[in-house]
Amino acid sequence: MNKVVGTNVTKIDAVKLARGEPVFTDDHRPPGMLYAKVLRSPHAHARILEVDATAALAVDGVVDVIWHRDTRPILHTRAGQSYPEPSPYDTVMMPEKARFIGDRVAVVAAETLIAAERALDLIEVKYEVLEAVTDMDEALRRTDLLIHETPDPRGISQAGRSNLAAHIDKQVGDVDAALKTCDLVVERTYFLPKVQASHIEPHVSMAWVDEDDRLIVRTSTQIPFHLRRMLARILEIPEARIRVIKPRVGGGFGDKQELVVEDLVSFLALRLRRPVRLEFTRHEELVAARLRHSQRIVMTTGVMKDGTIVANRMHVTADTGAYGSHALTVQGNTGQKVLPMYPAKNIHFIVDCAYTNNPISGAFRGYGAPQGCFALECHIDEVARELGMDRLELRKKNHIRLGDTDPLSAKLGEGKEGLVRVVHSTSLEECIVRGCEAIGWGDKRPPTQPYFKRGLGMALAMQGSGIAGVDWGGATVKLNDDGSVNLTVGATDIGQGSDTVLAQLCAEELGIPYDKVLILSSDTDFTPFDVGAYASSTTYVSGGAVVKAARRLREQLAGLLGTKWECDPGDLVFSEGSVTEPRGRSMTMQDVALFALYEAKIQPMATESHMSNESPPPFAAQFADVEVDTETGQVFVRKFVSAVDCGTVVHPRLAEGQVEGAVAQGLGYALWEEVLVDRAGKVLNPHFLDYKIATALDMPELVTFLVETSEPSGPYGAKAAGEVPIDGPAPAIVNAICDAVGVRCYRIPATPERVWRAMKEQESS
Amino acid sequence: MWDLKEYRYASSPEDAVALLRKGPGRGMFIAGGTDLLLFPPACDFVVDVSRAGIDRLAATPDGDLFLGAAATLHTLTTDPLVTGFAGGAVSHAAAHCGNRPVRSTATLGGNLCNALPSADMAPVLIALDATCYIADVDNQESIPLVDFFTGPRRTVLGDRLLVGVALPAEAGRRVCRSRKLTRSAEDISLVQVAVALGMEGGRLDQVRIALGAVAPVPLRAGLAETALTDLDYHSDCTAAVADAAEIAAGECDPISDHRASAEYRRDMVRVLTGRLIAECLDDLRRGGNGGAA
Amino acid sequence: MTIELILDGKRTALEILPGQNLLQALRGASRFSVKLGCETGDCGSCTVLLDGEPVNSCVVAAARAAGRSVTTLEGLLGDPLMQRLQRELVDKGAVQCGYCSPGMLISLYALLKQDEAPTDRDVREALSGNLCRCTGYVKPVEAALAVAATLGGAS
Structure with missing residues (x-):
């Protein structure tokens, strides 16, 4: 047996990245390239009446200034999702009305960056300032103040009628009736902040028109194929005229599952017939890219004395900001990915998602689940406390098990009815055991200072592997003279290592060494389609396509050799770079290739597509050991343990890396990260000085276990790994704080002041 | 990008002042540049003082320590002259200023002249009775550092240049500790406190408590200092420490902003002051500087 | 303005703007290992050595590098x-x-x-x-x- 899957092969792009080679979007500068800069609205809500660019155009080096008069108002969504997108069509390239502080007003193109920046200061804009609404509850109440006046042509949002961007109300069983029969009903409200993905490479794109009059877009994206389709719509040109190239991407985490700058560089390149480049500043990332939706979640749970959870209601109120990209589906995930953890007979899930004049929310790793998981896993601790039951026991008694069905998934698909989900693989029970052991559950260590208290907390999490019945990808495998293969996939490596993992799966299936696989990904002219890098889909869904394509190539070769050797093709063994038949005759893959290409005169090559009607959940059990300074409220996480079931582990080190990185982001969600927006809609901390993400000094000792299972529907048994470990850190840490000092932070991040205040309130009550 | 018309290099403090005054338009001094390039102020030109010969660290024969304004924060964290003074309290404060690469270029003078209420170097230097030296084209003036700041982002400088600060030898023998309270490991100070205690015959003398980020300018908590002066530090000081901490909290004038509320900042002055005094007293009882941590 | 510096071990003349940061100047000189991440000295993607000490080139004025030695990853390969x-x-x-x-x-x-x-x-x-x-x-x-x-x- 070839052994590539399960080994730590060298990440396919690591060497060039470690050499600092010019492989990212901005490392390529086409001759004659112009720099674009966006003038952004200083008002949260204002009509853009007139733009006077006379002075700006007079600046040396300024080539063009555009605003809404120069563009056509084609309604679209910027969410990168499969067509028809389950997000409202509420956006145009250049709006006539600014809907948040930071909305597009005008765009400058200039020969140099400094000329573009000088021009921004000189553009004169006449605004009609409108009343702004930044509070989501007020926005939901107000029908006299519409953030979107034009109806959503597909009726996903209530644009034109109210500020309701998305609404969900789905029920399994009858929660109200069930609650009446329960021994105890616990209701609590949890508050989740806006946070930002903070990939270190900002959004950056460049576009030019080539010698065949085609538009080439080189961009840092997670969704090259969706982008091509969206650009065609917005620019009113056929997809055939557009080629999207994704070079190496410096992180995306969902924030690049969106068209954020590509339309502008494309429009300007077509208009000016020159290459145009636009790169966000960090300030723009924090005000004009996408945020994780802030939510308020009311949890109502009914239990029996023995701890059986009978009914569970989650009511989510969310703020999507000025536009509704991913509004329905992120909020849908808050319940759909989270509530099945405890499969009560009665589950009710309600969402009201509001348009406001705040910065835009969208996709961010976890996609709604971190919010829901925080509420649910804190709530389980609260229920346990009220019941007088051990919080670990309460979880063990109720959590989802092998063979359990998840009826909520049938009610809640990707913006429509979905498919019933049955758990065919899980090691959650072992994850809990391993995690408890590693954290020292029930054996709290003493605090390290007299004014510290110590606590332990845990959380369980589950996610999905792609969107069932929706996500799909294609793969092509082609054999070369020397026995190497070209693997081309639409799947999008954004740093997570999917090129490596897909190459491993291909090598495993063909029985060739990993370094014989040459992968090319995400170029819309040259690779098959793929939905892109999101929803934890790449290993599971795109990997499925790779395995199928490689298998078909193998079958072609087996057919050829079966004829040559007069044996049953099914008896041939592909391993270690050779093909062997039962009587012992053997050929190296190179000789097989030479035979195919020069004697049989055929190109062994296969293209396959893969879609799954299942979305098997990966699971995680996560544990935190924290110390709390009882006087300052500071929280110090000493150790954090994650035990994760992601099915078969294709590349252990990359999978661990996914967990460790997700935990770092989850830690930030728990303790520091919050994009602060004031009542006027202005971001107060639009830079890393004040928007704190974890540094090396902030990280506790991390312990990560990958507790393997074999998922029957996954390639070599694999499930997803990328998102599930971001869900548990916040509730585990907040539960640990509560264990240490006896107060619960219903609102994260649990900043020192919030913890201090909670302790003071407890003291005075 | 910072839209400057000109970048000038000064070869001496006097040259720097002359180049600044030459005009035309508005000029500013630049040293490390880590604050100025962060949020570039509107101005026409800058005068680079990093080659003006004001980056030296020196000790006088009687033990005074001189810190050149253009000395980098990294130098302050590592130079033996600084790590050996007052138990390394100045080095400790410098080491908690920004991140490693910022400290390679950010200067002491830049930190002080930028005059943020949260300037990381101010409290510890004030607690050690720093004097600043200010150059004009033809003369130099010295004033106590505590009088250097006149408001947020404002100092007494005008168009003169800070050339350095001096710390008296006597201050180097005090026990001194400073601490900043932050949200995450590396952050702008929410509250900063520095405490320095001298002794005279078993009693506290030359008590200094300096506070940062809790008033328009860094300040001394004079009443709390007085409350501790002459305290017999071999006795049980618990109540006296708590009182002094409470008094210090009453002496600050914090604001509420997106980083923290005034109420929290004030209480943190109490907490940190109390802890630092107690730790300094322990150092004294152990017979010296216990280090700055 | 033009500055002279030792860039990756070689005496080099760079054409820069007076207010430009060293990060932009270095990328302009094809040192693409020097990455833009925040331009506030917080993320370190643009870290280079200035006279042997690590600095965030985004918060160092390019003009400040005149006469000094700047080393990027390209110079250390x-x-x-x-x-x-x-x-x-x-x-x-x-x-x-x-x-x-x-x-x-x-x-x-x-x-x-x-x-x-x-x-x-x-x-x-x-x-x-x-x-x-x-x-x-x-x-x-x-x-x-x-x-x-x-x-x-x-x-």
């Missing part, structure tokens, strides 16, 4: 210590998206040049100015300590 660090980062899985890797490598190189026996804490201090959103720092720290161990000063 042949350096044995840098090569060991690169190899170890690659082998330990410390390179995910790789955008922060050049800056991290410069910081770690500067650390190990000055201290052959760093502790875990020392490595984290040295990396405190290099934000990485992918790895949680586990593998980069492991890699740095592994290289330190080969320098004979493991602790």
Whole structure:
């Protein structure tokens, strides 16, 4: 047996990245390239009446200034999702009305960056300032103040009628009736902040028109194929005229599952017939890219004395900001990915998602689940406390098990009815055991200072592997003279290592060494389609396509050799770079290739597509050991343990890396990260000085276990790994704080002041 | 990008002042540049003082320590002259200023002249009775550092240049500790406190408590200092420490902003002051500087 | 304005703007390992050595580099210590998206040049100015300590 899957092969792009080679979007500068800069609205809500660019155009080096008069108002969504997108069509390239502080007003193109920046200061804009609404509850109440006046042509949002961007109300069983029969009903409200993905490479794109009059877009994206389709719509040109190239991407985490700058560089390149480049500043990332939706979640749970959870209601109120990209589906995930953890007979899930004049929310790793998981896993601790039951026991008694069905998934698909989900693989029970052991559950260590208290907390999490019945990808495998293969996939490596993992799966299936696989990904002219890098889909869904394509190539070769050797093709063994038949005759893959290409005169090559009607959940059990300074409220996480079931582990080190990185982001969600927006809609901390993400000094000792299972529907048994470990850190840490000092932070991040205040309130009550 | 018309290099403090005054338009001094390039102020030109010969660290024969304004924060964290003074309290404060690469270029003078209420170097230097030296084209003036700041982002400088600060030898023998309270490991100070205690015959003398980020300018908590002066530090000081901490909290004038509320900042002055005094007293009882941590 | 400096070991003249930061000047000089991440001195993607000390080139004025020595990752590709660090980062899985890797490598190189026996804490201090959103720092720290161990000063 070839052994590539399960080994730590060298990440396919690591060497060039470690050499600092010019492989990212901005490392390529086409001759004659112009720099674009966006003038952004200083008002949260204002009509853009007139733009006077006379002075700006007079600046040396300024080539063009555009605003809404120069563009056509084609309604679209910027969410990168499969067509028809389950997000409202509420956006145009250049709006006539600014809907948040930071909305597009005008765009400058200039020969140099400094000329573009000088021009921004000189553009004169006449605004009609409108009343702004930044509070989501007020926005939901107000029908006299519409953030979107034009109806959503597909009726996903209530644009034109109210500020309701998305609404969900789905029920399994009858929660109200069930609650009446329960021994105890616990209701609590949890508050989740806006946070930002903070990939270190900002959004950056460049576009030019080539010698065949085609538009080439080189961009840092997670969704090259969706982008091509969206650009065609917005620019009113056929997809055939557009080629999207994704070079190496410096992180995306969902924030690049969106068209954020590509339309502008494309429009300007077509208009000016020159290459145009636009790169966000960090300030723009924090005000004009996408945020994780802030939510308020009311949890109502009914239990029996023995701890059986009978009914569970989650009511989510969310703020999507000025536009509704991913509004329905992120909020849908808050319940759909989270509530099945405890499969009560009665589950009710309600969402009201509001348009406001705040910065835009969208996709961010976890996609709604971190919010829901925080509420649910804190709530389980609260229920346990009220019941007088051990919080670990309460979880063990109720959590989802092998063979359990998840009826909520049938009610809640990707913006429509979905498919019933049955758990065919899980090691959650072992994850809990391993995690408890590693954290020292029930054996709290003493605090390290007299004014510290110590606590332990845990959380369980589950996610999905792609969107069932929706996500799909294609793969092509082609054999070369020397026995190497070209693997081309639409799947999008954004740093997570999917090129490596897909190459491993291909090598495993063909029985060739990993370094014989040459992968090319995400170029819309040259690779098959793929939905892109999101929803934890790449290993599971795109990997499925790779395995199928490689298998078909193998079958072609087996057919050829079966004829040559007069044996049953099914008896041939592909391993270690050779093909062997039962009587012992053997050929190296190179000789097989030479035979195919020069004697049989055929190109062994296969293209396959893969879609799954299942979305098997990966699971995680996560544990935190924290110390709390009882006087300052500071929280110090000493150790954090994650035990994760992601099915078969294709590349252990990359999978661990996914967990460790997700935990770092989850830690930030728990303790520091919050994009602060004031009542006027202005971001107060639009830079890393004040928007704190974890540094090396902030990280506790991390312990990560990958507790393997074999998922029957996954390639070599694999499930997803990328998102599930971001869900548990916040509730585990907040539960640990509560264990240490006896107060619960219903609102994260649990900043020192919030913890201090909670302790003071407890003291005075 | 910072839209400057000109970048000038000064070869001496006097040259720097002359180049600044030459005009035309508005000029500013630049040293490390880590604050100025962060949020570039509107101005026409800058005068680079990093080659003006004001980056030296020196000790006088009687033990005074001189810190050149253009000395980098990294130098302050590592130079033996600084790590050996007052138990390394100045080095400790410098080491908690920004991140490693910022400290390679950010200067002491830049930190002080930028005059943020949260300037990381101010409290510890004030607690050690720093004097600043200010150059004009033809003369130099010295004033106590505590009088250097006149408001947020404002100092007494005008168009003169800070050339350095001096710390008296006597201050180097005090026990001194400073601490900043932050949200995450590396952050702008929410509250900063520095405490320095001298002794005279078993009693506290030359008590200094300096506070940062809790008033328009860094300040001394004079009443709390007085409350501790002459305290017999071999006795049980618990109540006296708590009182002094409470008094210090009453002496600050914090604001509420997106980083923290005034109420929290004030209480943190109490907490940190109390802890630092107690730790300094322990150092004294152990017979010296216990280090700055 | 034109400045002269030693760039990656070679005397070089650079045409710069007076208010330009060193990051933009270096990318303009095709040093693409120097990455833009924040331009506020917080993320460290643009870390280079200025006279041997790690600096955030985004908050250093390009003009300040006049007459000094600036070293980027491009200038250290042949350096044995840098090569060991690169190899170890690659082998330990410390390179995910790789955008922060050049800056991290410069910081770690500067650390190990000055201290052959760093502790875990020392490595984290040295990396405190290099934000990485992918790895949680586990593998980069492991890699740095592994290289330190080969320098004979493991602790």
